[in-house]
Amino acid sequence: AQSVAQPEDQVNVAEGNPLTVKCTYSVSGNPYLFWYVQYPNRGLQFLLKYITGDNLVKGSYGFEAEFNKSQTSFHLKKPSALVSDSALYFCAVRPLLSTGGFKTIFGAGTRLFVKA
């Protein structure tokens, strides 16, 4: 079965420290990979995506993610966390060879809490 795993329900980090939010996936073929962020009572906002090419992808608000094909992971990172980064983060995968049209598989989400 195709799935996305975010193994941590919550990540706590001090402001100014680096942060990592983990994501692993299990899908057939070479997928498209995405990170979205959700602030309270808001819709999801796109952060970054990996389609092909360089394994390190840079996105909005200073975030980046590293695609690791052998480990089937796509961890989200930021060198220096801000209190305003506190939000719910979703990893998402769209299987490239999906027969299900445009279905995106979302992870369960990881709540990031950045302490001042």
Place this chain on the structure above:
Amino acid sequence: DAMVIQNPRYQVTQFGKPVTLSCSQTLNHNVMYWYQQKSSQAPKLLFHYYDKDFNNEADTPDNFQSRRPNTSFCFLDIRSPGLGDAAMYLCATSRSRGSSYNEQFFGPGTRLTVL
């Protein structure tokens, strides 16, 4: 600014009383999606339109219907809301052709309360 708009932001309905949620977009995207999200869980895809083609998820209850009268608008109809349908409903769009697939743009959501 180009965006995805959802109205209303908050909707209260009674058990069994039909309700319609609306979504409009100024992005001119060809794909529109409806998701249900409960308690900060992962969004659950209900259905999507690829242009005019409607694609229903296998596990979406018959109680949920959708209409897309034109490129810009999409509606979610809940024919007989139950208490379990209380959730945030998210509309999203993307520009996708053939095998290409781009990121989705989400509206702010409509929070549905069922009394």
